Ligand SMILES: NC(=O)C1=CN([C@@H]2O[C@H](COP(=O)(O)OP(=O)(O)OC[C@H]3O[C@@H](n4cnc5c(N)ncnc54)[C@H](OP(=O)(O)O)[C@@H]3O)[C@@H](O)[C@H]2O)[C@@H](O)CC1
Ligand SMILES: Nc1ncnc2c1ncn2[C@@H]1O[C@H](COP(=O)(O)OP(=O)(O)O)[C@@H](O)[C@H]1O
């Protein structure tokens with residue numbers, strides 16, 4: 419995909435680029451030298467002024483080789499540097515660089531003394547395991563990682579926090595908790611996808627002078643979605659536009675006890691630029707919402723005894739869908755047989771793009787209602803909802819986010835947006851997108867309802883579902899970021915309504 423997205427590499431994509439570079443006449447040792455020297459410059463620029471005592475923990479592969487180059491450069495810059503190496507009997511480039519360190523008189527210790535070495539250490543360089551690692555860390559390395567994490571010193575990881583799977587972000591057992599991760603050439607998937615992302619701290623890319631030709635035949639399986647990669651993808655109004663052609667969204671959200679979800683979804687859609695919103699809600703709450711939502715058209719639905727939409731609501735929903743260009747269904751509609759049947763009818767009979775969120779996902783878990791659809795469907799689950807769709811626990815999804823999102827997208831033949839700090843968008847045939855604009859400020863009730871409306875509006879404006887989900891997630895996260903910058907208030911104080919004020923500016927950055 420060549421849309422200007424920042425490169426995000428799996429371990430095997432990186433090693434292909436490395437192989438191509440060698441064919442182009444750039445030896446691996448040169449890349450290691452550039453990686454290590456560039457990382458050392460970055461470390462000196464950030465920490466050099468404080469003249470920290472440095473400990474480099476080096477493993478037996480090329481990640482350790484990068485670590486030796488860093489040790490050499492920091493020593494040359496006048497820092498007190500010690501190395502703990504898991505292996506002395508090396509060959510190739512790591513051996514060349516270990517020998518250089520030894521020749522300079524930098525002390526190289528056995529890792530068994532790591533705990534004592536860390537006592538006088540201000541800065542740890544973690545070069546234990548890189549992209550050559552996957553699976554579960556062996557006990558010897560796991561013990562070293564625990565010792566590093568317990569030391570509490572500032573930690574810089576080389577290429578990937580040791581113990582994180584570079585291609586998936588999965589962590590099985592121990593993984594280093596870094597403050598900064600320096601990635602050679604491109605961000606590794608493991609630094610962008612949780613839980614790896616949460617181990618990586620700040621992530622900075624260090625150039626290693628790979629020529630473009632070395633990447634020409636590599637189609638990355640994942641992309642980092644930033645504003646640059648989305649710019650120009652949202653359709654604009656033209657002179658001939660009217661409120662229906664500008665995008666008409668039907669929102670099926672809310673019930674007698676949950677009316678906020680409707681408001682947030684409708685206003686999210688309005689601020690994301692659709693021309694008109696129809697809101698279908700149980701009839702007992704329609705008058706209150708009519709007063710609250712000045713610009714939306716509100717329709718009362720037959721309801722069950724609990725104030726949730728009843729199956730007979732389908733008739734009204736279908737009629738209103740006839741005037742819409744996209745549908746958002748689910749937030750706050752309640753969970754039960756009646757709501758499931760309503761949704762199944764909607765999915766069977768409406769040919770429009772449909773976004774399913776929250777209660778809609780729970781109601782439809784275990785059914786094939788989405789898989790049977792040919793019109794575009796976007797699912798926006800959090801880990802718990804995706805677990806229900808896949809028949810596994812939330813913990814299983816949290817541990818395997820990438821695999822879970824792609825599996826759900828494939829099984830259902832649809833677009834899946836998995837919420838979280840790294841919001842993923844998966845769709846068959848497209849690279850899985852990792853959003854870059856999220857902030858923990860979003861971890862508050864109702865922000866997901868806003869997101870459903872935003873993506874619904876982008877669908878109604880004619881965007882392809884994959885692009886709509888990526889752009890919606892980016893704008894949603896960016897709105898929270900703008901609120902944080904503008905108010906200077908603590909992240910914990912954001913409420914979902916605040917996003918509505920900042921969505922227009924966030925979307926404006928994509929036009
Ligand atoms: N590609 C490029 O373009 C460039 C790559 N560069 C750098 O190379 C790195 C990749 O190097 P790599 O391929 O040598 O692997 P690496 O991450 O050092 O891991 C191997 C070590 O891990 C160990 N190990 C494995 N599994 C384990 C387990 N379960 N539990 C415990 N240990 C385990 C394994 O031990 P062994 O099995 O051999 O005993 C061996 O010691 C990359 O991240 C980047 O830093 C840069 O220099 C510039 C350009
Ligand atoms: N730690 C986090 N970092 C960034 N974004 C988060 C985090 N936790 C939650 N979010 C985002 O907040 C939103 C919450 O949505 P959801 O769980 O559906 O909430 P609700 O149902 O209350 O609206 C999602 O967009 C999600 O990606």
Ligand SMILES: [K+]
Nearest residue numbers: 547576578580
């Ligand atoms: K590492």
